[in-house]
Amino acid sequence: MDAPRYNTREAEAKWQKKWDESGVFLARNEDPRPKYYVLEMFPYPSGRIHMGHVRNYAMGDVVARFMRAQGYNVLHPMGWDAFGLPAENAAVQNKTDPAAWTYANIAAMRAQLKSMGLSIDWSREIATCDPAYYKHQQKMFLDFLAAGLVDRKKSKVNWDPVDETVLANEQVIDGRGWRSGAPVEQRELTQWFLKISAFAEDLLDSLDRLDRWPEKVRLMQRNWIGKSEGLSIRFALAPGKLDAREIEIYTTRPDTLFGAKFLALAPDHPLAERAAERDPSLAAFIAECNLRGTSEAAIETAKKRGYDTGLRARHPFDSDWLLPVYVANFVLMEYGTGAIFGCPAHDQRDLEFANAYGLGNTPVICPPGIDPTTFKIADEAYEGDGTLINARFLDGLSVEAAKKEVVRRLEAARLDGRPQAKRQIHFRLRDWGISRQRYWGCPIPIIHCKKCGVVPVPETDLPVELPHDVSFDQPGNPLARHPTWKQVTCPTCGGPATRETDTMDTFVDSSWYFLRFTDPWNAAAPTTERAVTHWLPVDQYIGGIEHAILHLLYSRFFTRAMQQTGHADSLKEPFAGLFTQGMVVHETYRTADGGYVSPAEISIESGPEGRCAFIREGHRPVEIGPIEKMSKSKRNTVDPDEIIASYGADTARWFMLSDSPPERDVIWTEEGVQGAAKFVQRVWRLVGELALVAAPEGAPSPPRFSAPAREIRKAAHAALVRVEDDLRRLRFNRAIAQIYDLANKLSAAIGAIEAPSISPDLRFAFREAADIFVRLFAPMMPHLAEESWAQFGHAGLVAEAPWPVAEKSLIAEDTVNLPVQVNGRKRADLVIERNADTAAIERAALALDGVRRALDGKPVKKVVIVPQRIVNVVA
């Protein structure tokens, strides 16, 4: 009697093979159907997939399968972000070749991803460490160089002492390297930069049009780009020890100019350094500032400190008004002009500084409703709006008007024959330093010649390939100490020259891989214009929020640079739709001595005191700790391989998508997985039962349907409408709830069958509902869906079956159930004809027992009727 269990292992292997052989997931560039490009952020080949990957790729696969069923030509590719430091670390530890290590990892992870049953076009697979890939990247670097989008300059850079390489600003998190976690040091090095700042304005403005991006990500990018509109003003210096004539400062508050008390220079401002040459104690102060600047702890606690240079600057509106010039620890050389004027009354930092050095303050902006004669500033600067006071010709103006007036006057004023001030827009965004002093990355295709300087590698010599005979027995860059690799002849003069030994930041590799997927077979060029135009932008990109700035900003820059150099003529924005999924988190377990224990080693028991955890071996109790992101250090990871082996890929996918909204963290629990596994078996039993009661495929639609048949049809079509809507909006958890609901209703309908023979209309309804049901869960549980589809006698694959079309007329009811409230509280239900007029509804509502009881004889003041929704009786 018992239905056979669904054998996940056999079925999943079988259908994966079928998909593979039939090539259903291969996307053709010439396909005439409308295109849809869905992409998940490609993985780093660490060696094993983790649950975060499972979640990410399960989501993308649902979208891909759903859109395919919707009739789209879907591109859903996969590749490997294959360069990077872990390969070198492995090389050091295991004496392996980074390339061999990487490719072995790729093979292992490819097999794991395939076991998930993802609908990926594997014919387009790429690895960024493949010379066939990075050759094009080198070509683009040279094109960017020719187009003026590459810079080589000496600058202060973030140096990671553990990874022994430079990091971009975006890769420094809280003063530490994003990968090593080591406190970052400042070093002065000559580096290659991509001029992302050239596109700052466009990168900022275009954010407004990315309406299918999370607002949070757009905001983070907006803040990162950090546009500020202000005025740079040149202050003349009174004659003094130095022969300097002026200081240029930057301000966004020119309206407060009459509140000025001092000027301040960054410790590394050129003028400060010159002054220090004559003043040893200033030099000492600057040295101290530089020391502090590097440690993050110092920044938080740093007091405002300064040193009077002795220089005096003339106020732009009053040449007799002299302002002291300080070097101050809170002024940054990297921002604006590295110099400010201080207005203590209206800037908190300036106030703290002025109070520390007894410089006083003069309020020049009076808040609304405050008496200007008594308005005083003590410890808190007033940074709000108001009316100008103590400000000569600006008195009485608003802040806005005062700004305009100062700008107008100073732009017209001359100092040494040039305008004294000019409006300036400043961005926080710095150029992207891409030089890395590492081996396992894309070589920068440059040759250094003593005679000719920096010479690009000729295109015909590309790719500049990494050598394989390198040693990792000492720290530093193996490329730099390779005996022969860097020795070349200069392409220009033919003399002896050396290769650039820096490689590119791996974020360059990931800045254009999504373009390469559109035609990975093009050996001659990075992209094929027709393919790019056809597929891009990516319609739905899915990945972690941790790339909100790094990868997503770099890619937006890169497509612009590619557009400018003819590699993506029609493209500006790479990702039309972005979705950032939450993390996979899990309980932690610790023994009495504080050591972490992995979930695989413990069992959970529910007792009278709630849940308790024990180590299986020896039944020793462990403490259940907080729920945290899965990580090796907390030992709270769950291995996808083990889950797939014991429960199947469909179970893992279903659970990943079911419990939490996709943008939030999902808590991985053993109970949850078991629930999903139980549902897989339940569906299989239900499918068996449906197969017995359903009409054969192609059975004609009967002319009339009985009430039970209509109920079944209604349930199926209602679920269809909802699931479709939820999947379109990536609300996987809701879609799954609808599917559970439909399964419950179908089970109940089968249980309700009484007659020994089932009427044709009921059989037809079951048939229709069964076919809809399978296609609804197919995007999430594709293997079970194929097995079910075959069970129902369909010849083709459900992966190729079109999405069913909902019949809206089946969902609409003849009668509606209107809740009736009295004074906003529900007191009764009113079942009434759908088209009943308001008078009839009111009459019927007032006649209800529950309503009469609640009214208790009180007179009715008013009856609010919202058609199809609700009735509210006000008494």
Added chain:
RNA sequence: GCGGGCGUGGCGGAACUGGUAGACGCGCCGGACUCAAAAUCCGGUUCCCUUCAAACGGAGUGUCGGUUCGACUCCGACCGCCCGCACCA
């Protein structure tokens, strides 16, 4: 400090643009099947009051107030948690 998000049963979460709060799942409780267990199936499950049981009733979406016929949803203040940025002139 600045900016943003979030607070709903024992738990994860539903509730479309203000209209029946708690869909669906997990867990738990009870029952059926079984020698027993697992699996499966059926029923119950916000809290309080009343009750053999129910009906009826009351309270309820972090707290306090407001707008509205009606508030998880809108507005104001506060409390708590999370995230991003941070001496940015």
